[in-house]
Amino acid sequence: MLNKRHLPSITALQCFEAVTRHLSFTRAAEELNLTQSAVSKQVAQLEELLQHLLFRRVRRRLQLTPAGDLYLVEVRKILTQVEMSTHTLRSYGGETEVLRVSTPSTFGARWLVPRLKGWRLQHPHIHLDLCNEQQADDLLQGRSDLAFYFGQGSRPGTECLKLFGEELVAVCAPASLPDTPYTDPTQLTDLVLLQNASRPQAWHDWFESQGHRTDHSYHGPRFDTFYMCIRAAQVGCGVALLPRFLVAEELADGKLVVAWPHSMPSPDAYYLAYPEHSAGVPKVQAFVTWIMEHIEDL
Numbered sequence: 127m128l129n130k131r132h133l134p135s136i137t138a139l140q141c142f143e144a145v146t147r148h149l150s151f152t153r154a155a156e157e158l159n160l161t162q163s164a165v166s167k168q169v170a171q172l173e174e175l176l177q178h179l180l181f182r183r184v185r186r187r188l189q190l191t192p193a194g195d196l197y198l199v200e201v202r203k204i205l206t207q208v209e210m211s212t213h214t215l216r217s218y219g220g221e222t223e224v225l226r227v228s229t230p231s232t233f234g235a236r237w238l239v240p241r242l243k244g245w246r247l248q249h250p251h252i253h254l255d256l257c258n259e260q261q262a263d264d265l266l267q268g269r270s271d272l273a274f275y276f277g278q279g280s281r282p283g284t285e286c287l288k289l290f291g292e293e294l295v296a297v298c299a300p301a302s303l304p305d306t307p308y309t310d311p312t313q314l315t316d317l318v319l320l321q322n323a324s325r326p327q328a329w330h331d332w333f334e335s336q337g338h339r340t341d342h343s344y345h346g347p348r349f350d351t352f353y354m355c356i357r358a359a360q361v362g363c364g365v366a367l368l369p370r371f372l373v374a375e376e377l378a379d380g381k382l383v384v385a386w387p388h389s390m391p392s393p394d395a396y397y398l399a400y401p402e403h404s405a406g407v408p409k410v411q412a413f414v415t416w417i418m419e420h421i422e423d424l
Contacts, residue, residue, distance in 0.1 A: 134172050136208065139201050141168040142180060146198050149188040223252040225409050229274040230324075231258040232352035233396065236372050238274070241420055248416065252409050265401050271410055272400045276324070279397055285405060287414065289396040289421050292369040293389040294328060297382040299362045311386045312340050318364030319346040322355050325392075328367045335390050356382075 144154035155162040180194035264270040266283050279286045330343035349355045359366040365385045376382040404410045
């Protein structure tokens with residue numbers, strides 16, 4: 127790890143970034159409410175630390191060097207992250223407990239978010255920080271306190287609580303179906319089979335579970351999230367194979383219909399996971415207890 131004396135200050139990074147936008151030490155100084163000499167000194171110290179020139183003068187104008195171009199990309203990421211973290215912390219007000227929870231995006235929007243009002247009422251001093259970015263080591267690296275995921279109930283170093291399974295059902299917009307009802311599930315291939323990136327085998331397995339095979343199981347546009355699949359089916363792009371609980375609202379109000387009366391249970395399930403060493407952390411246990419109460423009500 128670098129000695130802290132060999133790391134630049136935030137002020138130096140701000141000066142460098144401002145100069146890159148204005149290509150002028152004077153205008154950068156005006157923006158930062160510093161003197162021109164102070165900005166120039168900060169950039170000079172930064173160049174000395176990096177042992178690279180960041181700017182050069184060409185016909186009395188400043189230009190970034192190749193090293194400056196490379197450094198600017200990283201500096202902007204750092205300053206943006208500092209700004210976001212500052213705004214985030216200020217938004218918490220007097221709340222001292224923050225619980226970071228990662229969740230698949232559609233699951234979070236369709237199942238978790240509608241239940242959050244109850245959490246807030248029961249635990250007003252624990253601020254939830256929800257994100258849908260999920261990496262395998264988020265929990266062990268401390269980037270998340272808890273994580274919802276779909277899969278098998280075993281992850282090294284974590285406690286995994288099974289929530290519920292899912293059944294996949296083929297759905298489409300009412301107008302997508304022909305006037306004459308289908309008599310065979312493979313006739314659905316007359317429509318476009320909408321694919322989901324998280325369930326690449328789904329159509330193949332769905333047809334096979336009924337004793338059918340088709341060469342079209344993997345054909346069709348692929349979507350990264352269930353939400354995009356739902357919207358694509360709604361607007362008539364084709365037929366989607368989706369977890370029934372995620373489209374319950376659309377089925378109830380008629381925006382989507384079941385295209386073929388066969389549902390297929392998934393071999394995997396939804397889980398809530400947290401690091402083993404967090405088992406005794408009060409805010410983690412409060413969230414686990416609250417979630418399991420909602421599971422019992424299903």
